[in-house]
Amino acid sequence: MPDPTATEALGRFVAESRWEDVPETLRREAARSLLNHVGCALGTARDPAVRTALQVMHGLSGMPVATVFGQETRLDAMGAAFVNAVAANLLDYDDTHLDTVIHPAAPIAPALFALAEQHGLSGAAVLHAFLLGGEVACRIGNAVSPGHYARGWHITATCGAFGAAAGCARLLVLDSARSAQAIGIASTQAAGTVENLPTAAKNIGVGNAPRHGIQAALFAAAGWEAAPAAIEGALGWARASGDAPDMAAILGGLGTRWEIGRNTYKPYPAGIVFHAVIDACLELRARPGVVPDAITAVTVAGDALLLARGDRVVRTARDSRVSIHHAAALGLVRGRAGVEEFEAPAVTDPALAAFRSRVSAVLDAGLPRGAARVAIRLADGREEVATVTTPRGSEARPMSDAALEAKFAENAALGGVADRAAAQIEALWTLDRAPDLSRLMALLA
The missing domain is CATH 3.30.1330.120 (2-methylcitrate dehydratase PrpD)
Incomplete structure (x- = not known):
């Protein structure tokens, strides 16, 4: 029997993972990631770039089913995911997986929040899907680094699309084969260039990653397929956008060694x-x-x-x-x-x-x-x-929970929702016990 392709192995990992088997320390890291992510998005709620993104996506939106953080307007799932991703990444204040320089939450979490809100899914489902999507993004990132970034590909946007597709596949309870197809479909959507980072065009790449993840998972659920070796094939995504992929970086220790557990958070709003x-x-x-x-x-x-x-x-x-x-x-x-x-x-x-x-x-x-x-x-x-060699916020000197809460409160004040910050923080820390996202989203709207 041939060895599984990268998409097949990752699809099986996503579909077969059990929340009960996820270590408590990793669950806590997921909560820390989402706390940091939401705070960063709230902090830019009044920024003209976010308001412009909201205006454009409102004109394209279907049924308003998902919350845009810090705004009065709801959008369809893909539109809300786009705006929330832009908001979270705008100030370069978001999380970082240093080996790849991927910022995992911005391209992944907005897709999960939007899809879970639309379908009434639990907070634990969102946390689990985030860990799985983040793991997929970081492992694919490791496999193509450093050549991928050096060639000019913005790795947060590109690998983020894979992570969003994987996380959304999990929320939709796709089986191994369909989850693999979702990840494979994302390979034809993953884009974004480093040349555009100092411009607003960067926001398009980051905002599109969660939109593409939702789309890939929905098409996979509907039966659409991708090539079995969409990532590592001779004409696949990895070789088209970098060197020959390091398959061990994708497959080694999958499910037991967690790259997303190495996520870090910034004390300064800069690269x-x-x-x-x-x-x-x-x-x-x-x-x-x-x-x-x-x-x-x-x-x-x-x-x-x-x-x-x-x-x-x-x-x-x-x-x-x-x-x-x-x-x-x-x-x-x-x-x-x-x-x-x-x-x-x-x-x-x-x-x-x-x-x-x-x-x-x-x-x-x-x-x-x-x-x-x-x-x-x-x-x-x-x-x-x-x-x-180990700056504040790095893996060796991580920000404490208290420091993350203080950062969140400062961002909430910038976004004009300082009076809700304490309740928002509490809702995010207890997300694993929430039967759905209704209370959290009411606080964030």
């Missing part, structure tokens, strides 16, 4: 690889004699991904969230890096703009992904150096 830069600069700023006016030059060293993503001119708020220069300036000049530090007024702040010009970036291939070394030269000739 994950810039967190070490901010932490190192905050450390330097706290040292005696280090004041912004005394700093004549800053050198930031990091791996190739840090330089490729962040060695850029800062013109807009989007640029600032993926900028080595802005991250360093915030840490050393302002001593903080909250949401407002990455908005337009901070970008045009003369003090920050002038300081950014003192920052240079250099490659150090010996530093691991997510690490940074910052060296500053002072006017008196002294040099101070700080190296951060």
